Amino acid sequence: YxxxxxxxxxxxxxxxxxxxxxxxxxxxxxxxxxxxxxxxxxxxxxxxxxxxxxxxxxxxxxxxxxxxxxxxxxxxxxxxxxxxxxxxxxxxxxxxxxxxxxxxxxxxxxxxxxxxxxxxxxxxxxxxxxxxxxxxxxxxxxxxxxxxxxxxxxxxxxxxxxxxxxxxxxxxxxxxxxxxxxxxxxxxxxxxxxxxxxxxxxxxxxxGIRLDVDTLKAFSNELTADLTDLEKDILKMAGTDFNIDSPKQLGQILFEVLVITDKPPKTKTGQYSTSEDVLAKLTGKHEIVEKVLSYRSLKKLKTTYADSLPNEVSEMTGRIHTTYSQTIAATGRLSSVSPNLQNIPIKTARGREIRKAFIPRDSNHLLLSADYSQIELRIIAALSGDENMIAAFKNNEDIHTSTAAKIFGVKPDEVDREMRTKAKSVNFGIIYGVSSFGLAQNINSSRSEAKEIIDSYFAQYPGVRQYMDQSIENARKQGYVETIMKRRRYLRDINSSNGIVRGAAERNAINAPIQGSAADIIKLAMINIHRQMEKENFSSKMLLQVHDELVFDARKDELDRLKILVRQNMEHAVKLDVPLIVEMNAADNWLDAH
Missing domain, CATH: 3.30.420.10 (Ribonuclease H-like superfamily/Ribonuclease H)
Structure with missing residues (x-):
């Protein structure tokens, strides 16, 4: 050398x-x-x-x-x-x-x-x-x-x-x-x-993206006050002082002092288990359980997000710079580290508050969020070629209402909220190979009702059943499955003699082409959007990718042009038998833009 x-x-x-x-x-x-x-x-x-x-x-x-x-x-x-x-x-x-x-x-x-x-x-x-x-x-x-x-x-x-x-x-x-x-x-x-x-x-x-540190500080103080109140309530219910953050002490309070169940679940080491899953199943047994769950979720919000994100702001730029990796998720999805901006909470109202702190670069810009609507369900319709599902998307029907009407045998306008929720669980559950047992837990029903719902689902969408069987069959034969862009996911355990291991590989055989194709599509859209923004000399910038969503710093006088460009490239990244639909919104923080 x-x-x-x-x-x-x-x-x-x-x-x-x-x-x-x-x-x-x-x-x-x-x-x-x-x-x-x-x-x-x-x-x-x-x-x-x-x-x-x-x-x-x-x-x-x-x-x-x-x-x-x-x-x-x-x-x-x-x-x-x-x-x-x-x-x-x-x-x-x-x-x-x-x-x-x-x-x-x-x-x-x-x-x-x-x-x-x-x-x-x-x-x-x-x-x-x-x-x-x-x-x-x-x-x-x-x-x-x-x-x-x-x-x-x-x-x-x-x-x-x-x-x-x-x-x-x-x-x-x-x-x-x-x-x-x-x-x-x-x-x-x-x-x-x-x-x-x-x-x-x-x-x-x-x-990078700008963070409003003051908003997070105020939110952190709010959380501290709420945590103090929750702690008082929990200690009062327990009738004694203990450290809520210690799983060991919490287990003793729940299962020895309050005896909220006669069969306390244990961990491998023989300690009482107070994991989130365990506690979620015990809600309703004693009001302390819900308080502990709230306490934990607020504590995580405070430590993981409200208190840590400000430390991630670069001294040089005053912005947060995540690092994306193309080589971690086997499905083809991107992942994000230091900090991970792909798991900023969205499911709870308090969690969503964190997004308020992500803001545009100045008053001349807005954050534009563009999100694929139900892309994985659209991909399953396209991959399976199921006529009923393709028709529902082509007619721009609400897919969960449409599925509910089909499986419960009612007209779409007779579908109530409970039916739609059950249909939504089965629509998304099917992608991940949900069993009647798993679905029953998700929708709080008996296993026999869950089995009826799944059977009825496959009767209405026979193409989906065929697609799932075919995916598993292909994986058995060739040892891998493919996305629409021919990305491979190898499934070494697809012929395993261990049923649990084989079951997981079978679920991957169904899910990897769906998740991986969604990843391929948004990656293509990003490349095309970037190319066109460069060609047309936009000063707006693409900032984040969060699985099915892209976030932009949009200059106000470019917003209308940018929206057209983004929609065009996201909805037409690939040609499928179903339309891809993008929902878009611009605002002066990420929460209101989403």
Whole structure:
């Protein structure tokens, strides 16, 4: 591996990269957060077993001047540019005014598409596919902790070897994964969805979203007052002082002092169980149970959201910057970390208050939320080809009312709330392979009534039953199921002799194509929206993706145009036998926009 630390050496390296049809690059930086990390070097490889490292240790002007020597390589649209976890390197390049216009190949995402259930970090991939164990970063900067030093201070020759090796390994992994993607007919999914999405997500992460910290502080104080009241009530009912946050003490109060059930559930270790599921089943036995459940849910709101989100605001930008991962959820969905903005509560009125604190960048903007309406049910209609379900969506009927009318044998205008709720449970339950036992619990009915409802559902939607049986059959034969974009989910346990394990795999066989197709569709929509917003020079920005919803910072004078563009691209991302419908709303906070 070469250390390229002079101008003539750089010129020679650039010539070599210009002549190569593809090259791999990797940035070395001072940290894992691209917002605050500085680049200290970059490695390149365009031939197996060879690599070069360019140190970037001068002041910012010198660093930018050296990076600019490589600019034309990154902006060459004909080049194939390879990286492992490309999104990180892209964000680093963006900080220094560079962008990538070539075709990209991220080895981490390539492996994810080939093996969605595995781990995708470079060391694992090198050992698995190249039979090689890379140099550990700890040999350069020490173990994590306060004694860890910066890459900036590490021995230059060692850094050069480490960085060169990264680029060389990644280059070799591309040679392995490229043909495998072709063999499994996964290149379209990779090149047309996952790779263009990297750029879109990088920009969304860089943009971040504004948080109204004062709103959250006020909400936190409100929660503190409510928790104090609840605590008083609970201790009064218990007739003694105890620590509500201790499951052990709470168990003793509920099952020994108050004896609210004669068969107290136990954990594996023999302690009383006070999990949420257990308590939910005991509501109605004693009023203390509901109070404890309320206490827990408010406590979680306070600690996980109201008190922690303000700490996530970046000092540099004054905004919250989440990190999206394309390689965690095996179904193809995105996930979000530090902080996770995909699990901001929505089910309870108090939980939804958290969304009030997410606000537009200034008074000249609004937050626009665009949400697919019942996309998973529409996909099941399209995949199963069930005529009754397709007709209901084509006629723009309320699918839960329509299902209720069919399974209870009444006219749509005779469907009452209880019928609709039961139909809704079965509509969504079917996607997840719900049993009569599970449905009975969801709708508070006997198992025989739940079984009748399920049987009646399949009688009305015979195509859905066929689709489910066919999905399981396909999975048994080929070991995997596919989404509409040919994304695969492998189901190793589909032929297991253990009924419980096999049952879980069968439910995945039904659900993975539905959830995965929904993920494919919104990813395509995001790519197309991003492309068109760029082409038409919008100053509005796409900020968040929360499964079936996209959130934008919309400039007020662009709002009407943006709505048309977003609707067009979301509703027509793919052609299905059922219409895709998007619900949209704009407001000055996320709660009111949703």
């Amino acid at each position: 070469n250390l390229v630390d002079t101008a003539p050496k750089r010129t020679a390296l650039i010539k070599e990269l210009e002549a190569a049809p593809e090259f791999c690059f990797d940035t070395e930086t001072t940290g894992l957060d691209p917002l605050v990390a500085d680049i200290i070097g970059m490695s390149f490889s365009c031939k197996k077993g060879e690599a070069s490292y360019v140190p970037l240790l001068g002041n910012e002007e010198e660093v930018i001047s050296i990076l600019n020597e490589f600019r034309h390589l990154f902006e060459n649209e004909e080049k194939i540019i390879i990286a492992q976890n490309l999104k990180y390197d892209l964000k680093i390049l963006h900080k220094y005014g560079l962008s990538i216009k070539g075709k990209v190949f991220d080895t981490m995402i390539a492996h994810y598409i080939l093996h969605p259930d595995s781990r995708h970090n470079m060391n694992v991939l090198a050992e698995t596919f190249l039979n090689y164990r890379p140099i550990s970063i700890e040999t350069l900067i020490g173990k994590k902790g306060k004694n860890q030093t910066s890459m900036r201070d590490a021995d230059l020759n060692k850094v050069s070897e480490y960085a060169g090796e990264d680029a060389d390994i990644t280059f070799q992994l591309k040679e392995v994964f490229g043909p495998l993607l072709e063999k499994d007919k996964l290149t379209d999914l990779f090149n047309n969805i996952e790779m263009p999405l990297v750029q879109v997500l990088a920009e969304m992460e860089e943009e």
